[in-house]
Amino acid sequence: MATRSTYRNFTLAVYCTAYDVKRMVDQKILENSFDAISRHIKIDKVYIENFRETTIIDKETVLKVKSFFENKGIKTSGGMATYLAENHRFKSWCYTRPETRETLRKVVRDLAEVFDEFIIDDLFFENCKCEECIKAKGSKSWKEYRLELMEDISRNVIIKTAREVNPKIRIILKYPNFYDHFQFVGYNLEVQPRLFDMIYTGTETRDPEYTMQHLQEYQSYLIMRFLENTKPGGNGGGWVDPLGRRTLDRYAEQIRLTLFTKPKEITLFSYGGLLEFIRQPDGSYMPVSTLASVAGRVLDETDSFLDSLGKPYGIPSYKPLNSSGEDFLHNYLGMIGIPLEITPKFPSEADTVLLTECAKFDPEIIDKIKNFLIKGGTVIMTSGLLNALNEEVLRELVAVEYTDKKAIVNSFTFFESWLSPSTHMYYSDTPIIIPQLKYATNDAWEFITAMDKGSGFPILLQTSYAHGTLYILTIPDNFNDLYHFPAEVLTQLRRLFMANMKLYMEGPSRICMFLYDNDSFIVHSFLPNPALCNIVVKGRVKLRELRFNFEPKGFERGSETVFSLRMWPYSYMVFKIE
Incomplete structure (x- = not known):
């Protein structure tokens, strides 16, 4: 088994969708694509999916792909995604129907036979309003019905089935990014975090203006902290994808803010999504990865100072x-x-x-x-x-x-x-x-x-x-x-x-602060233009910037010390109060 270099402060996982795994049957594609990605990032783990939408991967193929990565010194876990694509929207399975439950049991059995751990992608929700669901709902609200239904599916279909096959299985439920709306489609934060061994956090915020959700950049950090507080010690990590962005900055920022929470693990979705294929003169296609290059730089850069926070x-x-x-x-x-x-x-x-x-x-x-x-x-x-x-x-x-x-x-x-x-x-x-x-x-x-x-x-x-x-x-x-x-x-x-903290900021909006309990903090600008801000700290203090090892000059103002900073577009600084 090969020995690979790793990050100091977190593990890095890459998620392989069923579509990716299907292409990995071709050994040449698998080798070349892995080389294109792994030259930029230090992969500790891969999640190997056996089911997505209507694509089912047979056990033989899953085992072959699993063996490939393990021979590279990379840990493997399973994965699954339960949804249907309809008019460019996500449509859930109808979990009211017995045949749906039986299909889910088969997918879970196959995973539990091959892996000791698997993750459920954040499409494990219920938005079906077919006649059967309407009848089953009865006088309950949709929220009430779906919360009860998905608790039952979690407990009696997924967890029960997996443990019958593999008693030592660990099951991870990944939550999506819409934390204020979980309960409307059956995600139950009161119950599910206690049922599943681990939870996982979708930190995808994408473009705050030109995507349907309009999620603000800060959420990539805040939702991680919320779910960590929901299941202390049981939030397995944060999950980022490169979708819905206008610039590469947005992809880098999502990775960076996820890491600012000091997670155990960060997952990049997806293996195939990290790749582009360039047509060669002989008609073949060579895989390259601009996204992995960007991710690798952010991961290395952030790893260099996380243990100082x-x-x-x-x-x-x-x-x-x-x-x-x-x-x-x-x-x-x-x-x-x-x-x-x-x-x-x-x-x-x-x-x-x-x-x-x-x-x-x-x-x-x-x-x-x-x-x-x-x-x-x-x-x-x-x-x-x-x-x-x-x-x-x-x-x-x-x-x-x-x-x-x-x-x-x-x-x-x-x-x-x-x-x-x-x-x-x-x-x-x-x-x-x-x-x-x-x-x-x-x-x-x-x-x-x-x-x-x-x-x-x-x-x-x-x-x-x-x-x-x-x-x-x-x-x-x-x-x-x-x-x-x-x-x-x-x-x-x-x-x-x-008022009860050591510091605050003076300046415009879209400059964020991230605080840590050892007197370190991060200032991050999401502005498209240079901007000035002041960091105001109580007492007579000095600041040291940890990435570039410099001390900004401060001046006394009453009982406070004021440090003026010039923030470049989409940049950040990491400080320690001394």
């Missing part, structure tokens, strides 16, 4: 399992430089907690807020959660109401006290639509205000409760408009969110 952390944001509301807002806040950590458990021991609309799914949320405030904590509530809890907030916390009125604003100011008029106005580069919040004078105070034709509308309200402080943050109708808030407004928000 501590454990990732951020401002905790409570998201009950199987909840939704203000969907994916967390990632927009991350993109304006607020480091977040989504947690499925209410962080009662934290200093500060962010609560978005999804917290409404906890029937005890008002009591938890009150207890948190009584102990001296800071609660930052979004306008979406206020809307969901309007009457309860009014009765128990503060006289603030979400109304059905809107305001179109583009100027902003701050009020330090009710006696001090604002002295500066700050302007957005586009009009922004916000909901109007109504509040009672002296029961709540405007800290940040948006203006329109002489009238003011609160962006940030504050009130005291026992020993704590409650803030209510107005979220624009279009979350993307957060990026258009003036830099001065964004700085005030960062100072609020990060």
Whole structure:
């Protein structure tokens, strides 16, 4: 067995789809394609798929491919993908039908006979609405029916069948990137992570503008942290693909942000997707891999400093399992430089907690807020959660109401006290639509205000409760408009969110911060142009950049030290506070 070089801080896996495995029957294609990919990246493991859509790979072929990789010193695991392609959309199997269950059992048996581990790709959902499903659903909601159905399929078809064949089998369930919508198609975060040996995280964010999901770049990091907190120690890794991108930067960024979470493993999807084939003069095709070259550079670069970072952390944001509301807002806040950590458990021991609309799914949320405030904590509530809890907030916390009125604003100011008029106005580069919040004078105070034709509308309200402080943050109708808030407004928000942390950032949106518990941090720009920002650190300190080993010059400002940085497009720096 060959010995291969590896990365220091993570293992690298490549996923081979059933289509890839089918082509690997040709030994020449297998050898040449492996050479094209492996010259750029250090592969520790491959997932070998035996089923995708309607393609079934026979056991003999799977064993042949498995043997090839193992002879190269590469570990092997199985894989499967259960879906049907229909009009360029993903259509699930109908798991209501007995024949579907039997097909699934056969696929699982074949995998369990060959491998001691297999992963289920993130197409293991249920969106069928055939007549049989409609009848079986009965009076339940689709969400209720699908959660129950997919728990049954997970428990009694996949896991039971696999363990009957191979008692030592490890089964990994890969979750897709749409974490706020899992429960609507049967992904059950309350149950499945306990059933499966490991879970895995889809960190594919692709293009935030020109793809259907419009996922923000920061999500490649944040969803990893959320699923790690959902199954601590049981999140096997992050999974990236090169699809849906305009530039290679987007592919590199997804890999990089996945690695910023310090995962056990990262998987590149897919083996065939990494390849291009160049026609030769004799009519044959030579495989090459531009994507593997890009991935290899990012993997090597990030591996060089990951062991200098501590454990990732951020401002905790409570998201009950199987909840939704203000969907994916967390990632927009991350993109304006607020480091977040989504947690499925209410962080009662934290200093500060962010609560978005999804917290409404906890029937005890008002009591938890009150207890948190009584102990001296800071609660930052979004306008979406206020809307969901309007009457309860009014009765128990503060006289603030979400109304059905809107305001179109583009100027902003701050009020330090009710006696001090604002002295500066700050302007957005586009009009922004916000909901109007109504509040009672002296029961709540405007800290940040948006203006329109002489009238003011609160962006940030504050009130005291026992020993704590409650803030209510107005979220624009279009979350993307957060990026258009003036830099001065964004700085005030960062100072609020990060008041109990050692540092915060001054500057424009689309520059992110990633924090670690050993006083290291990363600053990453997703801007297409050069930009200036300040890193403000409490106390008299120095910074050292870890990749290039230099110390940026800082200056003292009161009790803080300020470091000015020039961020090049799509670049990042890694620092340690000294």
